[in-house]
Amino acid sequence: MNIMQRLAQTMPAHVKPYTYEQMQAIRQREADVVAKNLYEQNQQTRVSKALGRSGIKKRHQHCSFDNFVIQNAGQQHAFDESKTFVDNLLNDRACGGFIFAGTSGTGKNHLACAIANQALQQRRSVVVITVAELMLKFRDTYRQDSATSETALIRFLSNVDLLVIDELGVQHNSNNERVMINRIIDERYTLEKPTGVITNLQSDELITTLGRAAVDRIMEDGKWVTFNWASFRINKGTQPA
CATH class of the missing domain: 3.40.50.300 (P-loop containing nucleotide triphosphate hydrolases)
Structure with missing residues (x-):
C-alpha cells in the first residue's frame, strides 16, 4: 500500500485526494507563476540598464x-x-x-x-x-x-x-x-x-x-x-x- 492509498483510508469520505496528474498540474502552475515573476523583474532590470533610470x-x-x-x-x-x-x-x-x-x-x-x-x-x-x-x-x-x-x-x-x-x-x-x-x-x-x-x-x-x-x-x-x-x-x- 503506497502513501496515497494510506492517506485515502484516513480521509473523510467527502474528501477526495488529488490524483498524480492533478498534483503535477498544480506544481506546473506554481512554476509558471515563479517564472512569470522572474521574467517581469528581469524586464525592469533591463529597463534600468538600458536607460540608466526607471x-x-x-x-x-x-x-x-x-x-x-x-x-x-x-x-x-x-x-x-x-x-x-x-x-x-x-x-x-x-x-x-x-x-x-x-x-x-x-x-x-x-x-x-x-x-x-x-x-x-x-x-x-x-x-x-x-x-x-x-x-x-x-x-x-x-x-x-x-x-x-x-x-x-x-x-x-x-x-x-x-x-x-x-x-x-x-x-x-x-x-x-x-x-x-x-x-x-x-x-x-x-x-x-x-x-x-x-x-x-x-x-x-x-x-x-x-x-x-x-x-x-x-x-x-x-x-x-x-x-x-x-x-x-x-x-x-x-x-x-
Missing part, C-alpha cells in the same frame, strides 16, 4: 488616475479613454496604441503616466521617453566604447510591454529621427505591443512628421484623444503636463 522619470512617478483633475467633459472623456486603454492592456485585450494630442499643460503627460504607473504596478515593463532622449540613446550606441548596439536598443524598445514616446513634434524632425521612430513602431506593431504618443501636433501635422503608415499602426484598435482645453499651469491648477 521606466518613468521621477517627475511623473506620482501621476495617477486618482489625482487627475476633472473640470469639464473633455477631461472626463480623456480620463475614461485612458482607463479603458489600461484595462485592456492589463487584461491582454487588443488595445492598439494611443495618441494624446494638445497644447502644453493640459494633462497629456499626467494621463499617459497614470497608464504607465498602473501598468508598472501590475509588473508590466514600461518606458516613457522623449524623442530627444531617444535620439541621444541612439547616438550613444555609435560610440566605440558603447555597451549596446543600435539593433539591441531597437530590440529592447520593441519588446517592452508599453512604450510611450513624448514630445513628438518638438524635435528637429530630421529624417534619421523619423526612420528610427518608424522602425520601433513597425517592430512593436509586428509584436502586437502598444505604442503611445504624446504630441502638440494636429493629425495632419503628425502624419507629415511621422508618416501615415506609422500613425495607422498606432491607431489600429487605438485611441486618439485631443486635449483642447486651457492649460492648468496658466490657470494655476495642480495638473502636470
Whole structure:
C-alpha cells in the first residue's frame, strides 16, 4: 500500500485526494507563476540598464488616475479613454496604441503616466521617453566604447510591454529621427505591443512628421484623444503636463 492509498483510508469520505496528474498540474502552475515573476523583474532590470533610470522619470512617478483633475467633459472623456486603454492592456485585450494630442499643460503627460504607473504596478515593463532622449540613446550606441548596439536598443524598445514616446513634434524632425521612430513602431506593431504618443501636433501635422503608415499602426484598435482645453499651469491648477 503506497502513501496515497494510506492517506485515502484516513480521509473523510467527502474528501477526495488529488490524483498524480492533478498534483503535477498544480506544481506546473506554481512554476509558471515563479517564472512569470522572474521574467517581469528581469524586464525592469533591463529597463534600468538600458536607460540608466526607471521606466518613468521621477517627475511623473506620482501621476495617477486618482489625482487627475476633472473640470469639464473633455477631461472626463480623456480620463475614461485612458482607463479603458489600461484595462485592456492589463487584461491582454487588443488595445492598439494611443495618441494624446494638445497644447502644453493640459494633462497629456499626467494621463499617459497614470497608464504607465498602473501598468508598472501590475509588473508590466514600461518606458516613457522623449524623442530627444531617444535620439541621444541612439547616438550613444555609435560610440566605440558603447555597451549596446543600435539593433539591441531597437530590440529592447520593441519588446517592452508599453512604450510611450513624448514630445513628438518638438524635435528637429530630421529624417534619421523619423526612420528610427518608424522602425520601433513597425517592430512593436509586428509584436502586437502598444505604442503611445504624446504630441502638440494636429493629425495632419503628425502624419507629415511621422508618416501615415506609422500613425495607422498606432491607431489600429487605438485611441486618439485631443486635449483642447486651457492649460492648468496658466490657470494655476495642480495638473502636470
